[in-house]
Amino acid sequence: MASLIQAARQNRNIRYYVSQSSTRPRAFPLRREKSQDESHVFPHNVVFVKANYVLEREDLLEVQRPEYDVILCLSVTKWIHLNWGDDGLKRMFRRMYRHLRPGGVLILEPQPWSSYGKRKKLTEAIYRNYCKISLRPELFTSYLMSSEVGFSSYELLATPCTSAKGFRRSVYAFHKSGVQQEPPPTSAAVQG
Numbered sequence: 001m002a003s004l005i006q007a008a009r010q011n012r013n014i015r016y017y018v019s020q021s022s023t024r025p026r027a028f029p030l031r032r033e034k035s036q037d038e039s040h041v042f043p044h045n046v047v048f049v050k051a052n053y054v055l056e057r058e059d060l061l062e063v064q065r066p067e068y069d070v071i072l073c074l075s076v077t078k079w080i081h082l083n084w085g086d087d088g089l090k091r092m093f094r095r096m097y098r099h100l101r102p103g104g105v106l107i108l109e110p111q112p113w114s115s116y117g118k119r120k121k122l123t124e125a126i127y128r129n130y131c132k133i134s135l136r137p138e139l140f141t142s143y144l145m146s147s148e149v150g151f152s153s154y155e156l157l158a159t160p161c162t163s164a165k166g167f168r169r170s171v172y173a174f175h176k177s178g179v180q181q182e183p184p185p186t187s188a189a190v191q192g
Contacts, residue, residue, distance in 0.1 A: 054080060054088045055095055064098040071096050071106050074171075077137065078111040082119060085129040090143070097149050103178035106144075106151070109171045110137040144174050152177040 055061060073096065081089045096106050113136045120130040135143060144151045151174040159170045 053095065054084050054092050058091065061091065061094055061098060064095055066099065066101040066104070068099055069101055069104050071100060071104070073106060074109040075111060075169075077108070077140070078116055078119070081133060081135075082116065082122075082126045082129055085132055086135045089135060090148075093140075093144055093149055097144075097151065097176060100176045102176060104176045106174040106176075107157070107171065108140070108144075108174060109169050110140050111169060113137050141172070150177075151175060 055064075077089065080092055084091075100106065116130060116133070120127055141154060143149060145154065154172055154174045157171045157173050160168060
């Protein structure tokens with residue numbers, strides 16, 4: 001993981017791509033901060049961090065504040081789901097919503113349910129979580145759009161055409177309303 005983050009840091013200067021490209025996905029507007037400090041100007045304001053994003057407790061969501069314009073969640077939902085179950089995945093989605101500024105975008109590439117079974121016996125804990133999963137990937141959109149999370153709209157960005165069947169996964173953009181609003185209370189999210 002550390003080598004991937006190092007490579008991402010080295011390659012984050014994508015000014016060439018942006019300056020050469022006449023089009024870019026509409027989910028990625030370029031925000032240029034009016035500041036003399038280069039660290040606040042794209043692409044220097046892109047940050048890569050290695051960390052466990054799943055909070056240990058529900059009450060920790062209460063202190064999460066908006067910090068980001070875009071959050072990428074690519075090829076990890078299955079692993080969060082298998083290791084932390086439905087509760088961990090839901091907590092992660094709610095944290096992402098709270099972490100986004102108004103008008104922010106979550107880019108999500110969920111793995112299909114059919115891929116979960118191939119990894120269900122890695123550990124006893126994973127197998128127990130697998131057997132209890134009820135929030136299947138095909139339900140992620142309705143959950144993210146629900147009042148429990150709060151995204152206001154979403155769109156399918158693309159489904160890559162690739163020879164690797166396992167990577168033909170749809171990529172979605174979930175949009176947080178541009179109006180400053182209070183995130184849904186976490187107590188409403190605790191359901192049995």
